[in-house]
Amino acid sequence: MQETAPYKMQLEGTLAELETRLRRLQRDLDEPHDPDSSERAVQMEDDDSLEEQARLVTREIASVRRALDRIAADEYGYCVQCGEMISEGRLAARPEAALCIACAEKG
Template sequence: MSNDKYKARLEEQLSELESRLERIERDLDEPHDPDSSERAVQMEDDESLEAQARLVTREITSTKRALDRIEKGEYGYCVECGEEISDGRLEARPESALCINCAKKG
């Protein structure tokens, strides 16, 4: 797959992740129910949403870094060892910054 196709996939992925984060943040901004038992459930839900927000934020960061590597002409090469990242790995995870060997080490 060419870098242009990876770039398009990464841009689409970034858009989806940013939309997901916006939805999570909207849900977190919702006021809690005054009923104490319902509020307890909502607070537990907030913990789960906050964990999801952290994960999505990390994915956004990885995706933006991959797009930056494309712009710099460094995409497709491991940031640790400099070896080429396999097409199969990039197709599965286009935001990958590490070849499979370095990923296994980490």
């Protein structure tokens, strides 16, 4: 089993960045719309994009939190599908990875 401390630190840093990004997105979404109808239409289109970004960031946060939970449970680095070890290269590239390459490719 790989040493998890470096992964934990990286995941915690990523989590903090993602949570900051989500707060910014939510703040932007909470801004009132301009009373001018043409400007309001543009702002509503921007909101659609911001909402999609917020959904993606929320999913990333959940993925990082699950990885941190696996570290806490001493299950980190093992594929949640087949139980085999996830390669260090994969974890270095995607520390939140829950699947080994073989299971991820099966999709």
